[in-house]
Amino acid sequence: HFCRLDGALHIPDARTLWSFKQRLAQGGLGGRAIFEAVSLQLQQHGYIPRGGQIVDASIVQAPLTQANKDEREALNEGRRPEGWNAKRLQHTDRDARWTKKHGKSFYGYKVHANADARYKLIRRVKVTP
Known part of the structure; x- marks a missing residue:
């Protein structure tokens, strides 16, 4: 909601976030890939890091x-x-x-x-x- 991204009303609950964190820690998902995907979404919404x-x-x-x-x-x-x-x-x-x-x-x-x-x-x- 803060970044005005679509789907801000569909925030996962604490258990889902904890499970996701555990999977990241175990290497099931690439933390770097997620970080880059979020950066791309922010850039698409006009938050281009050039300052x-x-x-x-x-x-x-x-x-x-x-x-x-x-x-x-x-x-x-x-x-x-x-x-x-x-x-x-x-x-x-x-x-x-x-x-x-x-x-x-x-x-x-x-x-x-x-x-x-x-x-x-x-x-x-x-x-x-």
Whole structure:
């Protein structure tokens, strides 16, 4: 409704959106293809991103993992640390990394976003450790 697109009254319920999100996460649908399809629809309705670019990198923090040096080494090599059960391993974010911003340390990910300066539409998003 906000973008004045057709079919705004046929909004899916929360369960449908959750199911769709799960299928995207499992790789059943191409997130990139969906992103490009939405961009094409917006362009067809006159929202053409030509007003310059805004580039931003934000930090998304991840929960800290209590691991000693040997356990951290095993995790970085893709192995299960000695004495860890499957549940503890599942609750450990093995992809997050440490970074500094303004002299302060953060553990997590960086979200790099490229948005159109005029319409504030997100053109590209990339997440890195």
